[in-house]
Amino acid sequence: MTKLNDMDIATARDGLNKGDFSAAELAEAYIQAMQAGRDLNAYITETPEVALERARESDERRAKGDHLGAMEGIPIAMKDLFCTEGVLTTAGSHILDGFTPAYESTVSANLRSAGAVMLGKANLDEFAMGSANITSYYGPVKNPWGLKVGKDLVPGGSSGGSAAAVSGGLAMAATGTDTGGSIRQPASFCGIVGLKPTYGRCSRWGVVAFASSLDQAGPMTQTVRDAAIMLGAMAGFDPKDSTSAPIETPDFEAAITGDVKGKTIGIPKEYRMDGMDPEIQAMWDQGIEWLKAAGCNVKDVSLPHTKYALPTYYIVAPAEASANLARYDGVRYGLRVPGDSLDDMYMNTRGEGFGDEVQRRILIGTYALSSGYYDAYYIKAQKVRTLISNDFKTAFEDVDAILTPTAPSAAFGIGENQDDPVAMYLNDVFTVPTSLAGLPGISVPTGLSSGGLPLGLQLIGRAFGEGELLNIASALETAAAFNHKPGQEG
Amino acid sequence: MSLDKDTVKQIAYLARIRVSDDKLAPLAGELSSILDWIEQLQELDTDGVEPMASVSDVTLPQRKDAVTDGNCQAAVLRNAPDPEDGFFTVPKVVE
Numbered sequence: 001m002t003k004l005n006d007m008d009i010a011t012a013r014d015g016l017n018k019g020d021f022s023a024a025e026l027a028e029a030y031i032q033a034m035q036a037g038r039d040l041n042a043y044i045t046e047t048p049e050v051a052l053e054r055a056r057e058s059d060e061r062r063a064k065g066d067h068l069g070a071m072e073g074i075p076i077a078m079k080d081l082f083c084t085e086g087v088l089t090t091a092g093s094h095i096l097d098g099f100t101p102a103y104e105s106t107v108s109a110n111l112r113s114a115g116a117v118m119l120g121k122a123n124l125d126e127f128a129m130g131s132a133n134i135t136s137y138y139g140p141v142k143n144p145w146g147l148k149v150g151k152d153l154v155p156g157g158s159s160g161g162s163a164a165a166v167s168g169g170l171a172m173a174a175t176g177t178d179t180g181g182s183i184r185q186p187a188s189f190c191g192i193v194g195l196k197p198t199y200g201r202c203s204r205w206g207v208v209a210f211a212s213s214l215d216q217a218g219p220m221t222q223t224v225r226d227a228a229i230m231l232g233a234m235a236g237f238d239p240k241d242s243t244s245a246p247i248e249t250p251d252f253e254a255a256i257t258g259d260v261k262g263k264t265i266g267i268p269k270e271y272r273m274d275g276m277d278p279e280i281q282a283m284w285d286q287g288i289e290w291l292k293a294a295g296c297n298v299k300d301v302s303l304p305h306t307k308y309a310l311p312t313y314y315i316v317a318p319a320e321a322s323a324n325l326a327r328y329d330g331v332r333y334g335l336r337v338p339g340d341s342l343d344d345m346y347m348n349t350r351g352e353g354f355g356d357e358v359q360r361r362i363l364i365g366t367y368a369l370s371s372g373y374y375d376a377y378y379i380k381a382q383k384v385r386t387l388i389s390n391d392f393k394t395a396f397e398d399v400d401a402i403l404t405p406t407a408p409s410a411a412f413g414i415g416e417n418q419d420d421p422v423a424m425y426l427n428d429v430f431t432v433p434t435s436l437a438g439l440p441g442i443s444v445p446t447g448l449s450s451g452g453l454p455l456g457l458q459l460i461g462r463a464f465g466e467g468e469l470l471n472i473a474s475a476l477e478t479a480a481a482f483n484h485k486p487g488q489e490g
Numbered sequence: 491m492s493l494d495k496d497t498v499k500q501i502a503y504l505a506r507i508r509v510s511d512d513k514l515a516p517l518a519g520e521l522s523s524i525l526d527w528i529e530q531l532q533e534l535d536t537d538g539v540e541p542m543a544s545v546s547d548v549t550l551p552q553r554k555d556a557v558t559d560g561n562c563q564a565a566v567l568r569n570a571p572d573p574e575d576g577f578f579t580v581p582k583v584v585e
Contacts, residue, residue, distance in 0.1 A: 102565035311528040333569035351508025382541030438545030
């Protein structure tokens with residue numbers, strides 16, 4: 001029999017249905033793996049009691065013949081940006097010290113009602129701001145692939161703990177959130193699948209806010225099919241989030257037919273950047289060939305404002321963050337550092353409670369929104385965002401999906417790219433434009449670099465076209481046949 | 491766009507973040523390099539382009555104006571750093 005912590009969701013679902021093992025046995029196996037894998041620092045808080053309780057409840061539902069959910073008995077890691085009732089929620093920040101929500105986020109509640117078993121809260125960059133998971137107050141996460149090359153590598157970020165947990169066998173799947181690439185880039189760095197759904201597909205209610213017009217929750221899984229199963233359980237209209245889309249959630253798994261003949265795949269010429277890593281270019285070219293062989297037509301498209309996406313993002317996201325993070329004032333929850341006056345107390349609390357990167361982004365955002373600069377920075381960036389979004393609208397008149405690399409490199413070492421904030425921001429060069437346009441994007445692991453590290457390709461779909469996107473991603477996955485695991489082959 | 495130490499100090503005050511004096515100069519350098527890089531947006535002609543605040547095309551929904559929760563003082567105060575007699579507390583603001 002397969003090891004219990006070496007299965008994907010679809011396989012575990014079959015095993016549970018057949019009675020090969022129980023949800024409690026599955027949970028036990030993952031709890032052991034989670035505890036044995038603590039060196040990765042993938043979890044901030046382990047919740048073995050919650051996991052065992054929910055697993056037992058799942059086994060009871062099954063024994064009684066009750067209705068079973070799509071994630072019945074599946075052990076998952078929850079990014080520590082989702083508020084979980086009665087369980088410490090930190091957002092990777094000192095300023096949320098001791099914060100134990102009295103409510104459950106809609107996405108984590110949806111997963112729970114679908115039968116999912118929460119193993120713990122996954123580490124992340126502080127307030128999801130980062131691309132290497134090095135800004136967490138709870139320390140950096142190690143990429144499981146580092147064992148193979150004998151070096152501490154970053155897992156990507158901000159959903160780095162989620163990606164490391166899934167890749168290292170410490171969770172069968174995980175939730176992530178993506179504001180500019182925070183699901184897709186770590187998925188690429190860790191050799192797993194990561195899907196950022198269309199903005200509005202999943203409720204943001206109860207997710208610690210970073211940039212409200214961009215934040216979106218999504219699944220991080222071992223396979224494309226698993227992403228379809230898990231997204232179906234996470235998604236849905238929520239009256240508590242006015243930006244959640246009032247539409248039915250389709251059966252995403254049923255959309256995976258394996259037939260992509262006649263689909264048109266766009267290749268944006270602006271993503272062929274000067275100085276691009278030849279290995280990334282070669283991976284991309286290989287992906288194009290695979291999709292052609294699967295029967296797709298390939299067409300060059302133009303997204304002319306691509307180079308302006310990152311600077312646009314680094315006004316829009318910090319501006320929204322500076323407003324969202326104003327709530328951390330030392331009065332209602334989390335850290336309080338005393339001061340002589342109210343202002344003093346605010347400044348001491350926020351000065352001590354926020355890390356360097358979060359402070360930089362709040363300051364950039366505050367500046368961009370300040371009197372005299374609002375039009376020059378914020379309104380300007382919002383106008384460019386319109387142009388970027390229009391680029392995609394034009395391109396999607398002719399194509400069904402767009403294929404690009406996910407990230408400009410494979411995983412790098414912990415401590416590298418750390419001196420220059422802008423160099424770190426460039427990690428998200430291929431993922432940010434999709435976020436600004438609110439479109440769904442999925443990273444699929446497609447190969448290894450010459451150094452033996454995973455590389456991913458990104459497919460971008462139409463708004464609310466996740467079904468078709470998953471189907472094309474599945475064809476790419478089948479062609480790539482990526483079955484490498486960290487720390488196994490040499 | 492180059493920011494000096496005094497400007498950074500002013501922005502930090504607006505954001506209510508205590509930044510120690512020795513950190514102002516390095517922070518001014520970092521923020522200036524980020525803003526320099528963002529400056530490239532100015533080369534685009536955006537006259538007549540609508541600013542995009544949200545990707546959702548839907549009209550903001552309105553819910554019924556009804557009380558949907560309440561009587562949860564303990565839950566609201568549960569995470570407060572220093573609650574007293576059922577209230578949040580702050581340092582004295584009126585002498």
